[in-house]
Amino acid sequence: MKANKFFAIALAALTVGFVACKKDEPQADKLSLNKTEVTIAVGETAQLTANLDVTWASSNEAVATVDAGLVKGIAAGEANITAKAGDQTAVCKVTVKEGGVTPPAEIPEIKVDDNSLADWDALPAEFVASAVCPENAALLGLKSVKVYATEMYISILVEPNMEDITDLSWVPFHVYIDLDNSDETGGYNDEHTDANCDILCETGLWSEGEPCVYNPGVYRWWGEVGTTGWDYWMEPGVTHDASDFWGAIIGDGQLPVGNSQYVDGKFEIQLLRELLATVPASGFTMNNEEFGIGFDIQQSWNSVGILPIGEDTEENPGGHVAKMKVKINK
Numbered sequence: 027m028k029a030n031k032f033f034a035i036a037l038a039a040l041t042v043g044f045v046a047c048k049k050d051e052p053q054a055d056k057l058s059l060n061k062t063e064v065t066i067a068v069g070e071t072a073q074l075t076a077n078l079d080v081t082w083a084s085s086n087e088a089v090a091t092v093d094a095g096l097v098k099g100i101a102a103g104e105a106n107i108t109a110k111a112g113d114q115t116a117v118c119k120v121t122v123k124e125g126g127v128t129p130p131a132e133i134p135e136i137k138v139d140d141n142s143l144a145d146w147d148a149l150p151a152e153f154v155a156s157a158v159c160p161e162n163a164a165l166l167g168l169k170s171v172k173v174y175a176t177e178m179y180i181s182i183l184v185e186p187n188m189e190d191i192t193d194l195s196w197v198p199f200h201v202y203i204d205l206d207n208s209d210e211t212g213g214y215n216d217e218h219t220d221a222n223c224d225i226l227c228e229t230g231l232w233s234e235g236e237p238c239v240y241n242p243g244v245y246r247w248w249g250e251v252g253t254t255g256w257d258y259w260m261e262p263g264v265t266h267d268a269s270d271f272w273g274a275i276i277g278d279g280q281l282p283v284g285n286s287q288y289v290d291g292k293f294e295i296q297l298l299r300e301l302l303a304t305v306p307a308s309g310f311t312m313n314n315e316e317f318g319i320g321f322d323i324q325q326s327w328n329s330v331g332i333l334p335i336g337e338d339t340e341e342n343p344g345g346h347v348a349k350m351k352v353k354i355n356k
């Protein structure tokens with residue numbers, strides 16, 4: 027037993043000796059901070075902590091203040107926050123940026139089965155692309171549209187102008203998409219100035235007087251670049267059935283994760299992004315950063331509204347403009 031005890035003490039001494047010899051090991055009484063650099067927006071705070079009792083000071087209180095280690099951004103600029111304990115000091119460099127530069131960590135999803143537009147209202151403005159019809163547009167049938175894209179969905183909130191939508195027996199609504207954000211693919215449609223549409227979703231918003239589920243046929247571009255030439259997903263001439271071109275929309279019993287919905291005079295529509303580009307026959311790759319999108323609404327198969335649209339002027343009669351650019355939030 028004695029021998030074992032001695033061995034244990036010797037081992038402990040050896041271990042202590044070994045630790046003491048490691049020069050890089052921080053000493054318990056050496057002042058250190060949890061952060062040596064931090065970036066915050068104006069109005070934001072960041073908490074600094076020290077391993078010792080310290081007094082705090084800011085080199086520039088017009089940029090950042092500090093109280094018990096809590097740093098607050100006052101104005102854009104740089105400041106050093108100094109912690110002092112006895113004769114030791116430690117510094118954290120603080121960079122303060124203009125407000126709104128810190129994106130929320132979470133990318134929310136729109137719900138299209140909640141009978142509510144509150145989810146749209148809650149989206150940070152910088153996440154959403156939007157277009158509003160000017161008062162002097164040539165066509166006034168679409169008032170406004172918002173588009174919000176995530177890695178999963180393209181969510182659309184569109185408001186028709188009921189003064190121009192008078193025949194609710196069948197109201198076609200088209201979504202034109204430049205999937206790859208490239209003018210080298212896709213073709214012409216007469217609603218927008220950029221001839222680069224790769225796919226077209228087509229169905230109605232109302233049918234026989236009732237708002238209906240937006241459950242489109244999906245057509246792809248088969249023509250020469252910049253010319254006309256729409257057809258189903260399947261190659262032209264190939265016999266197709268409904269399953270060849272469904273799929274971009276979710277809901278209506280196709281996938282149990284959403285729907286299109288008529289709420290407060292607006293339609294919430296959700297397209298499943300991957301299905302737009304992964305249908306085998308499509309041949310398109312969807313750009314993972316940005317895409318282009320445009321819309322029209324019709325009466326008796328004539329457009330009465332287009333978005334985006336510009337002012338109707340002598341230089342640009344009809345106010346035709348390029349499709350909206352939408353970035354994918356992730």
Ligand SMILES: [Ca+2]
Binds near residue numbers: 138140143144294
């Ligand atoms: Ca909703």
Ligand SMILES: [Ca+2]
Binds near residue numbers: 206212222
């Ligand atoms: Ca294209």
